Amino acid sequence: MSLQDPNVVNPRAKKRVAIVVSNPAVSTTTQWPVGFWWSELTHPYFVFEEAGYEVEIFSPQGGKCEADGMSDPRDPSGYSASDLVSMGFIATPKLAALLEKTRPVSEIDAKAFDAIVVAGGQAPMFTFEKATALHAKFVELYEAGKLAVALCHGVAILRYAKLSSGELLAKGKTVTGFANVEEDFADRAVWQMKALPEGKHIMPWRIEDELKKLGANYIQAGLWRSFAVRDGNLITGQQNFSGGETARLVVEALGR
Numbered sequence: 001m002s003l004q005d006p007n008v009v010n011p012r013a014k015k016r017v018a019i020v021v022s023n024p025a026v027s028t029t030t031q032w033p034v035g036f037w038w039s040e041l042t043h044p045y046f047v048f049e050e051a052g053y054e055v056e057i058f059s060p061q062g063g064k065c066e067a068d069g070m071s072d073p074r075d076p077s078g079y080s081a082s083d084l085v086s087m088g089f090i091a092t093p094k095l096a097a098l099l100e101k102t103r104p105v106s107e108i109d110a111k112a113f114d115a116i117v118v119a120g121g122q123a124p125m126f127t128f129e130k131a132t133a134l135h136a137k138f139v140e141l142y143e144a145g146k147l148a149v150a151l152c153h154g155v156a157i158l159r160y161a162k163l164s165s166g167e168l169l170a171k172g173k174t175v176t177g178f179a180n181v182e183e184d185f186a187d188r189a190v191w192q193m194k195a196l197p198e199g200k201h202i203m204p205w206r207i208e209d210e211l212k213k214l215g216a217n218y219i220q221a222g223l224w225r226s227f228a229v230r231d232g233n234l235i236t237g238q239q240n241f242s243g244g245e246t247a248r249l250v251v252e253a254l255g256r
Contacts, residue, residue: 015053015114015254019044020105020134022123022154023059024066029204030196034122038071038086040151041119043243044250045095046085051251060131062104068121071240106133110140114254117247120152120178120240125203128156135160139169142233147253151228151237151246152178155207158236159214171215174231176238177207179220 021036041057048055059065070079073087080086089095108116116138118124128134138161142148148169150157155177158170183206191198211218220238221227228237228246230253237246 015048015051015256016112017044017048017053017055017115017117017250018058018105018108018113019055019117019119020058020060020154021065021099021102021119022121022127023061023063025123025127027122027202028126029200029202030190032122033066033069034126035066035068036071036119036123037121037152037240038067038073038080038090039083039240040071040121040154040237040243041067042083042086042089044117044119044151044247045089047244047247047251051256053251053254057098057102058105058108059102060105060127060134062102062107065099065102067099068123071121104133105131105137108137108141110137110144110146113141113146115147115149115250116141117149117250118151118154118157119243120150120154120156122153122202124153124156125205129160131157131160135162139163142169145233147233147235147250149235149237149246149250150177151243152239153203153207155211155236158216159210168214169234170211172217173234174217174219174229175211175234175236176218176220176227176229177211177236178239179223180206180208181220181223182239183208185223 024035027034069075073080073083161169190196226241226245230249235249
């Protein structure tokens with residue numbers, strides 16, 4: 001056999017990863033504009049680039065994508081001011097331009113990619129229910145033995161992803177995602193700022209609660225601690241500080 005034979009693994013071939021970011025939307029709970037979270041794109045992108053991977057960015061509908069304001073290091077809130085990785089991405093015209101015209105997930109060729117990584121942010125919680133092409137593509141790669149990866153609120157995909165058998169992909173799997181203690185922290189912060197009436201939640205539902213209802217073994221590492229877990233070819237990351245950790249599990253699984 002030669003390396004030209006498609007049935008032979010070529011160790012010199014670059015690994016390819018499709019990162020999916022959410023399209024912009026408006027929150028139904030706060031009426032704020034919402035989108036993806038910068039660090040959940042840029043930190044995995046940085047790890048994959050360092051590993052020599054080829055990375056492409058997609059979104060459920062395609063087109064221009066915008067980030068949640070507080071995830072931008074330049075935001076007046078200063079919340080992400082120390083995120084130098086995201087600032088470097090934003091300040092690099094070639095990279096920033098990748099968000100101007102993303103390809104729709106329907107164009108992901110499952111045979112051409114080794115992993116699909118779904119980034120979070122607030123928008124997935126309001127848009128992923130109707131992102132049926134994303135549900136299908138995530139499951140297609142998973143059932144093909146590729147890595148199916150979701151991070152933070154991007155783990156919302158597991159509420160909808162069903163295997164070809166009709167069973168939920170997450171059932172019986174050990175997973176993580178944005179924790180209830182983190183949702184509580186975020187809710188209290190907006191109550192203190194008077195940005196929302198006390199008792200009203202930012203999110204329409206909660207990742208931790210829903211994953212448990214689906215029959216998944218949900219685990220987390222505590223408030224704002226970087227954490228990711230792998231169960232077979234499913235990898236999940238806890239929150240926006242877990243992008244690098246999540247990507248490193250992908251590199252550990254795929255090699256360089």
